[in-house]
Structure formats: C-alpha cells, structure tokens
Amino acid sequence: MKVVGLKVVGLALVVLACVGVVVSGRVFQTLSHLKPQYRDMVQTVAVQDLLRRLIGDRANEFVVSVNSSLAGKDGLDTYQLSSLPGRKVAVVGSSGVAAATGCYNYLKYYCGCHISWSGVQLRVPSPLPIVTSPVKVTTPNRFRYYQNVCTSSYSFVWWDWARWEKEIDWMALNGINMPLAFTGQEAVWQEVFLSLGLTQSEIDEFFTGPAFLAWGRMGNIHTWGGPLSSNWMQKRISLQTKIVERMRSLGMITVLPAFAGHIPSSLLRVFPKANVTRLGGWSNFDCTYSCSYLLDPEDPLFQRIGILFMNELIRQFGTDHVYNADTFNEMTPTSSDPSYLSAVSNAIFKSMVTVDPGAIWMLQGWIFVNAQGFWKPPQVKALLHGAPIGRIIVLDLFAETVPVYQSTESFYGQPFIWCMLHNFGGNHGLFGEVERINKGPFEALSFKNSTMVGTGLTPEGIEQNDMVYELMNEIGWRSEPFNLTDWISGYSDRRYGQKQPYARAAWQFLLSSVYNCTRTWKDHNHSPLVRRPSLKMNTDICYDQSSLYEAWKLMHSAAPFLANSSTFLYDLVDVTREAVQLLVTEYYKEIKMAYENEDLEKLMTAGGLMVFDLLPELDNLLSSQPQFLLGRWLKSAKEMASTKEEAALYDMNARNQITLWGPTGNILDYANKQLGGLIKDYYHERWSLFLWCLVESLNTEVPFHQETFNEAVFAVEKAFITNGKTYSFTPAGDTIVLAKNIFLKYYPKGGKLYQHPR
Secondary structure, X not given: OOEOOOOOOOOOOOOHHHOOEOEOOEOOOOOOOOOOOOOHHHHHHHHHHHHHHHHHHHHHHEEEEEXXXXXXXXXXXXXXXXXXXXXXXXXXXXXXXXXXXHHHHHHHHOOOOEEEOOEEEOOOOOOOOOOOOOEEEEOOOOEXXXXXXXXXXXXXXXXXXXXXXXXXXXXXXXXXXXXEOOOOHHHHHHHHXXXXXXXXXXXXXXXXXXXXXXXXXXXXXXXXXXXXXXXXXXXXXXXXXXXXXXXXXXXXXXXXXXXXXXXOOOHHHHOOOOOEEEOOOOOOOOOOOOOOEEEXXXXXXXXXXXXXXXXXXXXXXXXXXXXXXXXXXXOOXXXXXXXXXXXXXXXXXXXXXOOOOOOEEEEEOHHHHHOOOOOOHHHHHHHHOOOOOOOEEEEEOOOOOOOOHHHOHHHHOOOEEEEEOOOOOOOOOOOOEHHHHHHHHHHHHOOOOOOEEEXXXXXXXXXXXXXXHHHHHHHOOOOOOOOHHHXXXXXXXXXXXXXXXXXXXXXXXXXXXXXXOOOOOOOOOOOHHHOOOOOOOOOOOOOOHHHHHHHHHHHHHHHHHOOOOHHHHXXXXXXXXXXXXXXHHHHHHHXXXXXXXXXXXXXXXXXXXXXXXXXXXXXXXXXXXXXXXXXXXXXXXXXXXXXXXXXXXXXHHHHHHOXXXXXXXXXXXXXXXXXXXXXXHHHHHHHHHHHHHHHHHHHHOOOOOHHHHHHHHHHHHHHHHHOOOOOOOOOOOOHHHHHHHHHHHHOOEOOEOOOOOO
16 A cells, blocks of 8 residues: 655645545545545434435334444445344445435335436335345445536526425435535625625626526626526525535535636726736627636736635535636637646646645546547646646546546546536437446446546436436446346336336337437437428437337337326336437428428428427427426526516526527527427427428429528527417326327338328
C-alpha cells in the first residue's frame, strides 16, 4: 500500500486525507472525508420514515438500522439482510442509502415489488418472506452519482417539495449517494451580485427564465425567458433547504455549485478594468442572449467573486465538500495554450479550497466528447492538472457510448465516475444500450491504472425508460455483469406483479431491439414525428423494427390480464407510442416518394391517414395516462407563480422549452416530447401544413421550397406558444380500448403497413 502523491498548485491547504490511498491496486478507492455527515441514529430514523411513506404500517415489520462501521476502512457502502423471530426482517446498512437499498433489494427480490418513475407495484406479501440465510452486499465503488446539470431544467424545474421528496426516496432506494443539489443557487448569486454593486434591474436582466437556468448557469445564455421574481427566489431557497436536509439525513453527499468564471456584462460597469474575454454565441443564439463574459483567471476579481459565492452558499446550505463548475460547456476556449487552460482550472479550484480546504471539484466530462477537435491530450491534461491529483472528480458523462477514460489514460490520474447519459432533452422514445451498460463499468474498473471511483446516472431528462435506469442502478452494486435474458424476465414479473407470459416475451423483444441500440451522441430521438417536416428527414432506426412490432403485439395480448396494473398501462401506451412513431416514419417515406413521383392520389392517401387518423388516435391514447399529459407540465409551471404575469411567463417558458427552445427556434425540437395535447396542437398542425404545401405544389406545379415552408410553419409553432389554451391535467379515456383501436387498424400485416380499404 502506498500513498498517492499530491502536486500542490500554489496552495498550502491540501491535506493527505482528502486524496485517499491505493487499495489492492485501485487508485482513489477512498476519498475519505467524503462521507455522511449525520449520525447513524438520524439516518436510521430517515430510512424508517422513508419506508413508512412507501408501505405504510407494513414498515413496522422491518427492523432498520444504520451502522457506519459496516463500511470498513475502504468506505464502501454495505447492507445486510436477515430474518428475525416473528417474521420480521432486519436491514442494516453502513449508511442511510445503504439501508434503503437493502430494503428495496428485499422488496424486489423477496416480495416481487417494483418502484419507478412511471408507477409502483407494492403488493407486499403477508407475512413477509423469510431470508433463509443472512445476506451481505457491498458495492465495489464509493459513489453512485445522479443527475446531469441539464436535468434541473428539463425535468425538475417546476417540482414542489412533494415531488422532490418522492425523488429523493427513489434515489436512496436505488443506492444513489452522491446527487447534484443545484436548486436555489440564483438567490445566492443575487446576494453576491448585489454586494458587488449591481442593481436589481441589472441582475433581473441577466438571469434566464426558469426553464433555461441550466444553460444560464454554464454561461451558454443569459436573459432569455427571464426575469426571475423575488417569489421564485424565496421558493427556491426554501426548497433547496429541504432538499439538502433530506439528502443528508439519508447519508447522501450533496454536490453544490461553484463559480466557473462567467459574469454578467453589467459587472463591467462596476469594474471597468476587469480583464474579461467574450465567448462566442452558443447553439444558434446571437449575442442578444449569448456570448457570455469570462473573467480572466489571473484577475483578482475572479477569486473575490468565487470566494463570496462559496461563503454565501455554505452559509445558506452547508456543504459536503463537493462542488460542480463547468466553464467551457459546449463553448470553445479562446486559447488552446495548456498554460491558459491550467490557469483557469487552478483559479476555479483555488476559489473553492480557499473557503473549504477539503473541497473536491466535480467536472462534467462532456466537453471532451462535444469538442474532441479542441480537447487533445495536452489540453485535457492541462485542464485536469490545474488542481492537485485527487481533487477533481471527472464525470465520464457519456461512457456507455463515448467513454473518455480510455483515451485519456484514466483522466491522467484524476478519479472519475463511469456514467450513463442515455437521454437527451427528456425525449420520449424507447432506447437503451444495455449490453454496453451491463459490461462497461466492469471494463472501466479493470482498465490499466484505473482511477474509477463510482458509477452514475447523468440523463438530461428523466421519467422515461424506467428499465434502463433500474438496470444501471443495480449494476452500481454488482461485481459482474447480469445475464440480461434472466434479468428482464424478473423485471417484467416485478413491474406487473405476476409472471405474465405475453409480457415477459414482449420484454425479451424489447431487450433485443430498442434496448440494444448503438449510436453516436447526436442520434437521440430524430423521428420525423417530432421534427419540423421537410423532404430531407432522417429516417434511420437503430433497431429491427419487426421486433418492436412483435413486442407491440405481445403487449396487446397481455392487456386483458394486466388491465389493473398501472405500470402495465403506462408501458402499453409507451410501446404503442413507439410503434406509432415508426408508422409515422413509414408514412413519411410514402409521402415523400409519392411527391417525388408526382402521384397526388398516393400522397393524399398516405398523408391523410397519418394526419387525420393516426396522429389524432395517438393524441387520444397519450391523453389517457397522466404521465403523457401536456396539461400536467403546464399546470406545474403555473403553480410556481404568484401573479398572472408570472404565470404567463412560466407558461411561455414551459411551452418554448419543448418546442422552439429559443425565440427563433434556436434549438428547435431538441427537447421534444410526445404528450397528449402537444401532438394535437403542435405536431399535427405542422404535418397538416406540410401535407397541404405538398399537395398545393403538385396542383400548381410550383416546386416545394423548404425556406418558404419554414417561414409559414414558424408562425404555427409560435401560435402554439401563445395560444393561451388550457390543457387537461386529468387523464381521459380507456387506455386499453384506445390502444386496441390503434393496434387493430395499424398493426403491420405481411410486412406492409395496414391500409384502410377505399
């Protein structure tokens, strides 16, 4: 055993205990000061309360306790299960998270229960099944991380405490012990900016609206969708206080924000001699809403701002010593000089450690995926070595598709977390790379001189593809891959509460098709259904569509047996939605071919079926389940408001994010959703106009011009954002009947799309 050396970068505050040691050849197996803050008894009570929220009085049949000594010197979370006299079950964990994970493991594998975003299946047998011999499980890594910095905007933005409480429970049950805690930081920044001499109006002009805060925080944009009200600030501070308190009571290590170097332009009024660089525009935004100012790392103002922010942050929310900051997210640095990049990272780290000597900087490794042409080995190494070895934890953010640890010699010595990104923009769409997910973490762990210290979930948006996340969470506690064929059968049984043969078979087809895709990082849901129509649309599919159709048929067959299962009804809608998405692609191909062949009859037949029957049918189906309602998203936005003006602003934020993403369609359809109400009043309207334009083109013999259509359809898109229409947040219709109608009309026969008789 040898101690890993530290390179001090102009600092005398680095202590050996913060780094860890080599254990059995593994570097940074321990970052010893990163551990639960609360006493074992506090964590015990927190887990007992969680279990009571979950299963009510049945929680009395569990004897739950936290004993931190179970973690041992290596700090690895451990839980133990055993049966006690009186048919009670004892669950002991090294932390609250470990104990909660043990409870869920028992509920899953002994009681056949299931807990997910889309619903729960909690038929707990009575009496409780016996644990015939004591079970002890230890995770192979210190950390199970959760969240992308974008998740706070794509999914969490309108959440109240009741929704956050459920999510934190889900985190603990699934073993997550290191979550991002980004709520409320704008209120901290406001205090810092006011203390530096900015006016309230200057601050209001700087902050984005709620739905775009993630990118304001990273310096990508400013102003768009704002301002933030004092009501918003107060609610977020109160909410964040509850969030971090609950996370810590369960033994989680919260990751808080830090200063990355971006400043409001108005700060130059107060400090006209500040040395700043103006970055370029981001993602089709011009400098009206982009081109942020980056403070030079050598400017004394950098440390002043960073230290002010850290002090106020810790005063408000305490700390667990881990801080996230992303300076160059999807923005190219003005210099590739390694000394400059090292100075930037050193300045960021210094502002952390001056206030918190035990500070660890968490860096999202997305920059190394997004801009591979810039981030060559000298640049990557310079950025990562601007802080001492062991003081940056890198999130290998998209490791299931583009693992960076392999090309950077395990991030040149800095510890990293192997992450599954999976989802972009919160898109709906069945998708997964389960083979890579199942094997990737173990390959990273055995990589030469690996510095891996954990696994993580980093989706941009959640509440989709439950199976993929349950699988990844379980892998965080395993030492070898699963037999996925066996695992998926068990998953089906638990999710629906019975061994249903049709459902099991459907999941096997899903596993081998939609959940066994490979892709490049830009290939998230590009279905023609959710894209602005054109004659040059991407129709690539990463799986065998016949397998998806077979899964659809099997889910239809399972429906009479599982009609009372809420999780099955969700899945029936989701699989049918995916099938309809494929059907839209096929109809689009027919429409395009008919137009190119100047066959007006075929054009109107295919287009008419898609626009006037299939899309309305899909909207009705989606509207039958609460998770697929546009009204629920819009209602939660308005409920954050305290005035009519604020409600209108939040409604605009909510609508714009999932459609135009900017004033002019700057990131058009990136955060696309398939929701009841949105299909009818947004996607359907676009496709209707497209079809009309093609028919008009053939009738008048005037070629279709995409630019002319884009101008016309932009008016349709803007009209949705401003239509003021109220959408139901209560599901309507019989899901089984609606799904059956679509299936009987459109299930492919003989390898061809079903066509209505004329």
